[in-house]
Amino acid sequence: MSALMDALAIGAQTALTPMNLLYCLGGVTLGTLIGVLPGLGPIATISMLLPITFYLPPETALITLAGIYYGAQYGGSTTAILVNMPGESSAVVTCLDGYAMARQGRAGPALGIAAIGSFFAGSVAILIVASSAPALASVALQFGPEDYFSLMVLGLIAAVVLASGSLLNAFSMVLVGLLVGTVGADVNSGVERYTLGIPKLIDGIDFVIMSMGLFAIAEIAVNLESAERRAVLNGKIGSIFPTWSDIRASVFPILRGTGLGSILGILPGGGAVLSSFASYALEKKIARDPSRFGKGAIEGVAGPESANNAGAQTSFIPLLTLGIPSNPVMALMIGAMMIQGVTPGPQLIKTNPDLFWGVIVSMWAGNLMLIVLNLPLIGIWIQLLKVPYRILYPAILLLCVIGVYSLSYSSVDLWLLVVFGVFGYVFVKLGCEPAPLLLGFILGPLVEEYFRRALIMSRGDLSVFITSPISGTMLVLALILVVMVVVPSIRQTRELAFRE
């Protein structure tokens, strides 16, 4: 324990210098901003800022970039709640109940609980990183492809639970997501699938384009049809902060979300994206009245928001302890370190203790800044709802287009945005929800990749999925979930379980 205190003291010496605090503040502020702006994400921002970090000491550079990353997780929930537009994969589920709350005039409590949950989860996850990062990293290494496969299958089945409408619709949407996810070059054979001869599609379709089209463009199109819903939003703003009963209802979801997010964040290759979905599915499953979900249940905001922020912090574990990036943002961080001549790897904690511990302490400082920054801002964000749609919507459209174009400066991406916008509109008209589709899109390619990799390694023997203890457990859980979903429908009480 005293070793940990010594280490944290080294970190504090680095992180709490006026210059590093200032850069941390700059990072989290910028992160919040890009999180709030639809379409602009941390990847584009960090790549644009890489050349600037060139002139900073390595620890300052990393503190700033890390601040942008977890700052964006805070900000991402704001647009999801206020205008039903997720900027990040983690904010997709926040749309479901967060936006419903906003439409009931409870945007303030939704934003408040998202910030509070994120802060709590962030603080706990940082303690986990500080106390047991190396041990956790070796746990993640035990995960074989068969284990990842089963984890993703569990996630996919949970996706059906996400839907608040018909089971068949949700199932179909997951399948559509899986299909769209196969676009691009196949990892195992290099064969191009559904690329229509467009070179841009060989790398697949970017998540940001899908979510902007399906959520943002579709939302705008639907709202243009009627003036009524706008009156709902403008009429009542309601209280700004969560009430005691809101907080009481959120305590356990926040704790569970923190736990789930901390664990899933450690797994490289798709673990972190699962955390907010998993937390939502869990809350809905154990809730006394699952029908409230999708209609403004505060647990549906508190849990996933905590999970995604916990995951954002623990996803630094593979980077800092093994030098292995768990997502594209972490790969950028490695680039930022290499530019500085620091080689990330298992030895980093020994060779650059001030960098390692400095970044960890700065994360906590950054989380504190974020909550101080975000709570007073809630009042201002809510004022945005009073902006007439004729001004707000063109502004959002413009930002979406800029954000999508900033991904890779390609006009093909903009056409894709239009295509998904049309799909999104049709889905709304058909009463199909896009959230399960997005989860299918994210997980589908991973399921396939891990399945085939597991079979390559086992030389085609399917039994590995059962004989591996981790994989076996996941599959049993998935089976239980399927039974829980199917049984009520056999008894024709499906309506009760899945509709109002």
Place this chain on the structure above:
Amino acid sequence: MLKRMLILAGAVAAAAAICGPAVAQSKFPDHPVKLVVPFPPGGGADILARLVGQKLNERWGQPVVVESKPGNAGIVGSNEVGRSKPDGYTLVMAASGAIVASNINQLTPIALVSTPPYMLAVHDSMPVKTVQEFIAYLKQNPGKVNFGSSGIGSASHLAADLFMRMTGTEMVHVPYKGIGQAINDLVGNKVSVMFGPPQALLPQAEAKTVKILGITSKTKSKVFPDLPTVAETVPGYEAVGWYGVLGPNGIPDPVVTEISAGVNAALADPVIAERLTAMGAAATPGTPGDFKAFLDADIAKWNALLEKLPK
């Protein structure tokens, strides 16, 4: 009237643009130069582009803007530069994989930056210490050992494929999306062999999770004088990557000469040498002709191998 004048002005501007390169020869560059990196930011090409770009900026007094245009293993960005105006203001910092048989004819090699070797690494638990023992182990266990790569047709895949062909051994290929996940599974012993870049493997070797058996350059590396080459055991074996600056075809010769001189001068800078060392590589200054000869040979060699891969 105004309209007619505008058309006239446009025609004059167009004419000036056509004559541009000839006029601009005296002073290149007179406005910012764009250096495209056809890979995601943060990788080796990106780092080198920024370092070299900064030196070029100091030399020319004009900004060198590094722009990331990733896609299709570097081919999207390289092709775009190939189609750009051949005035020397749009260049690409390419690397192995970005220039292939299909687009080499669109691009003019200007300056080779470095040819980093790969390393043959095995998981620490494998009972071998040398390349020779490794080959013997593979012969005793044909088809039982897995090797990871950063993707089908990637340098790490082809280096291993060439090794198997030249030694008559057999391993099973496990492709990954990118080097990070492959290293993860090498450290976790899900795959036990990998031909990978030094900057990814050396930190793991220091932590004793993997063993480096040899490097893949033809001759011993100045950076790792203690490491044997694979070629010492497998004569003729060579599999190196490369980084270099190319431009569209048709850039005026004096401009090519100036860019080549600028990049070569940058390579003499100690900071760049230090970063290259961290990648396990050394600077390879030379003429555009040297680069072209290297690239032609490199593409021909790997193309021959790619055609033999099972489809």
